[in-house]
Each structure stands twice: as structure tokens, then as C-alpha cells.
Amino acid sequence: MIKGRIHSFLSMGTVDGPGVRSVIFMQGCPLRCAYCHNPDTWDFSHGKEVELEELLQKVLRCKPYYGENGGITVSGGEGLLQPEFVAELMRRCKQKGIHTALDTSGCVTGEAAEKVLEYTDLCLLDVKFDNEEDYKEYTGGSFEKTMEFLELLESKGIPTWVRRVIVPSVNDNEDSVKKLAKIIKPYTCVKKVELLPFRKLCTPKYEMMREQYPEQASEYVFKFEDKESCPAEKAKALYEAAEFNL
Ligand code: SF4
Known part of the structure; x- marks a missing residue:
């Protein structure tokens, strides 16, 4: 019996991949993004344990609503931290003709990533910043690792949507999005770019x-609380300015 730890299950979402999708928010994340909207997914022990079969039944009940383009999206948290569970969930979904998407920061490579990507139809990859320094400062993750993951997606020919949160006075400038356009230009697996406005x-x-969790209070600090939200028009204008070559 395969068990996993999830934060929550959203029956029908429309913002994490194409069409109507069930979104499985996995528990646990090694990053600590300064603008994270899901800090309650960080600590692995805070989630709830579910059996794969139970989750699969929930997904199957939603299947009629997925239409032609929908399916499931494994989000988080970071799904790659539970590769056996996620790979098996995706494998079973694909067996039932359900499209599978993985929403990831690309912070895990190697065997775990290989396992999950074998059953991934679409990857939503966050390329949060374009250099190691900003990655370290604002996410605790690594730019190099993210690029390694993008290489993996390219080598496997997995359709990929690159996503980035646009934060005022951090990366809401043309230079930054043009750099992103340059970085992803050689990757033919990248089919779409989404610039998501930062919200508070x-x-x-x-x-x-x-x-x-008072004993962990110092960990749960919303570091970008002093930032303004990013207007949707600003993200749209930056998208135009970047001239992504897709
Ligand atoms: S990758 Fe960053 S934004 Fe996503 S859950 Fe982890 S800390 Fe939050």
C-alpha cells in the first residue's frame, strides 16, 4: 500500500496547467521562497498521510470535468520529494487516460526526478531568478540546479511551461525578463511562459x-510583506517587452 503526505486536494482548478484540473498539493519543500504562498506546505510533518488508492478515487470522480485539455497537476510543496508516490499516482492516472502535470521548482534531479518525469506529460517549471545570488537570497535554492532540471526536460522532450513570479523592486524590470527570454531560448521543450504577478x-x-507552531515562529516570516502587489498590467507589459521566442 503506497502512502504519501499531502497538504490538500483541490478538485477543480484552472490556473495550474491547461483546462480544468485537480491539483494535489504535496507536503514538504526544501526551498524557502520569500514570497511563498504556501508556507503551510514547508514542513513535511505538518501534512496528512493519504493512501494512493484513496487519492486516485478522488481524481477519478473528477475525471468527467477535465474535458479535453484538463487532468491532474501535482503541485506543492515539492512533489519531487515523494517520487515513488507521485510517479505511481501519475502512472495510474495515465493508465486511465488522464493528463499529468508536475508543478515544480526543479530543485531535485537524479533518480527521483527520472522516476516522476517518466509519467509527466507537462512540466510547469519555476525559473524564479536568473542568477545564483538571487536564488540563494530569495529562495534558498539554486539557479544551477534549476537549469540542470530544464536540461533534463529538454533531453526527454517534455513540454514545459516556464513560470516566474514578478515582484515589485526585485525582478519587475525589462532587463530581468529579457534575461529570462535569453536563458530559455535554446530550449525547444519550452512551449509557454507565464509571468505571475506577486500578490500578498x-x-x-x-x-x-x-x-x-510557536516553536517554529522564526521560520514563518513573510519576507516580502513590505512589497507592493504587482499589477496584472505590469506583468503583461513585461511579457510583451521580453519578446519570448516560443
Ligand atoms: S518552491 Fe518556494 S514558492 Fe514553492 S512551495 Fe517551496 S518555498 Fe513555496
């Missing part, structure tokens, strides 16, 4: 986490 809706979540 997650402030109450950080407060809730500090209350619930």
Missing part, C-alpha cells in the same frame, strides 16, 4: 503558522 494574499497564512 498569503499574509494571514504566515500569521496562522506562527500561532499554530
Whole structure:
């Protein structure tokens, strides 16, 4: 019996991949992005354990709503931290004709990634910044590792949507998005780019986490609380300016 730890299950979402999709938010993430909207997924032990069969039944109940383009998206947290569970979930979904997407920061490579990518129809890859320094400072992750993951996607020919959150006074400038365009230009697997405006809706979540886990209060700090939200028009204008070659 395969078990995994998830944060939550969203029956029908429309923003994480094409069409109507069930989104499985996996528990646990090694990164600590300064603008993270899901800090409640960080600590592996805070999630709930589910059996694969139970989750699969939920997915199958939603299948009629997926239409031609929908399916499931494994998000998080970071799904690649539970490769056996995620790979088997995707494998079973594909057996039932359900499209599978992986929403990831690309922070895990090697055998774990290989396992999951074998059953991944589409990857939503966050390329959060374009250099090692910003990655370290704002996410705790690595630019090099992300690029290694993109290489893997390219070598496997997995259709990929590159995503980036646009944060005022951090990366909301033409130079930054043009650099992103340059970085992804050689990768034919990249089919789409989404620039997502930074929003501050997650402030109450950080407060809730500090209350619930006072011993970890210092960890649950919303580092970008002082930043303004990014207007949707700004992200749209930057997209135009970047001239992505897709
Ligand atoms: S990768 Fe960053 S934004 Fe995504 S869950 Fe982890 S910390 Fe949050």
C-alpha cells in the first residue's frame, strides 16, 4: 500500500496547467521562497498521510470535468520529494487516460526526478531568478540546479511551461525578463511562459503558522510583506517587452 503526505486536494482548478484540473498539493519543500504562498506546505510533518488508492478515487470522480485539455497537476510543496508516490499516482492516472502535470521548482534531479518525469506529460517549471545570488537570497535554492532540471526536460522532450513570479523592486524590470527570454531560448521543450504577478494574499497564512507552531515562529516570516502587489498590467507589459521566442 503506497502512502504519501499531502497538504490538500483541490478538485477543480484552472490556473495550474491547461483546462480544468485537480491539483494535489504535496507536503514538504526544501526551498524557502520569500514570497511563498504556501508556507503551510514547508514542513513535511505538518501534512496528512493519504493512501494512493484513496487519492486516485478522488481524481477519478473528477475525471468527467477535465474535458479535453484538463487532468491532474501535482503541485506543492515539492512533489519531487515523494517520487515513488507521485510517479505511481501519475502512472495510474495515465493508465486511465488522464493528463499529468508536475508543478515544480526543479530543485531535485537524479533518480527521483527520472522516476516522476517518466509519467509527466507537462512540466510547469519555476525559473524564479536568473542568477545564483538571487536564488540563494530569495529562495534558498539554486539557479544551477534549476537549469540542470530544464536540461533534463529538454533531453526527454517534455513540454514545459516556464513560470516566474514578478515582484515589485526585485525582478519587475525589462532587463530581468529579457534575461529570462535569453536563458530559455535554446530550449525547444519550452512551449509557454507565464509571468505571475506577486500578490500578498498569503499574509494571514504566515500569521496562522506562527500561532499554530510557536516553536517554529522564526521560520514563518513573510519576507516580502513590505512589497507592493504587482499589477496584472505590469506583468503583461513585461511579457510583451521580453519578446519570448516560443
Ligand atoms: S518552491 Fe518556494 S514558492 Fe514553492 S512551495 Fe517551496 S518555498 Fe513555496
